[in-house]
Amino acid sequence: MDGELDSEDAKRIQAHVLACKSCNAEYQSLLFAYNLVAHVRLIESPPRAWAGIESRIRTAPPKRGILRNLLFPNVWVPVGALAALVLATGSLLWVGSSDDRSQSRAMQQVLRTYIQERDRAFGGNVHAVNYNPFRDNTRRPKDNPFKAE
């Protein structure tokens, strides 16, 4: 294509390209691009354009104003991180407290049942009855020892 090969190599490659379909396709594609580039007209950039680009590269980015920094500080990243942390902790605590609540409810239910059983055993509310567990209720009252039996 560029005339860089000697005649022997050029003939050998030309013969291969004519015989090999895939190499021929590749050659045609390259030839098309080669012709395309050959027809493109190059435009020289003006010398001042480079000077402008260089000055923009070397100049520091404009500073944020003091007022802007005060009113809108660039703290959104830590604020966002903190908010995410608070959210995660809150949800963990909520899940934990939910478990605690259900456990506490179950415990209260067991204790309520126990109180009912206890009150039944004492024949009423244990707080209200004047009950002596050691009293022998089978004995006859001894209010009057002379009472005729």
Added chain:
Amino acid sequence: MAKIMTAALIMMSLSYPLLLAKDDWEKTRSIAEAQHEIVMLLIKNKQYDKVLPASKKILSLKFPPDREHLLVDHARIACAALSDQGNYTLAHQILDEALKAVHNKKSKATLYKEKALLCSKNGQDGEAMKFLEEAVRLEEAP
């Protein structure tokens, strides 16, 4: 006649330990009955420093295993009165002494439930749960 007399003597000798045991129990019961009244009066009068020693007199009595539940009842009644007055510490102490005095698993389980109830009333749900678990463990044990 001699045979009848011998039989009567044998029967008397056999029933004597039973009568003696019955007599012993009556004595124990009578002391406990009076002592329980004293404990309840002391609680009513808020003489808390005398409550535990008075209760210990009952809990140190030799109770037969089939009457052990009476000790549990004594502790429960005293605890109910004490918790009404907000003296949870003394109530726990009585229950601890009762736990030492009883040997039956059912009795111990009941006392642990009473401790759980006290803790729950006092806002100690974590402790209450531990005592309830202990009560359940005792009830489930073979």
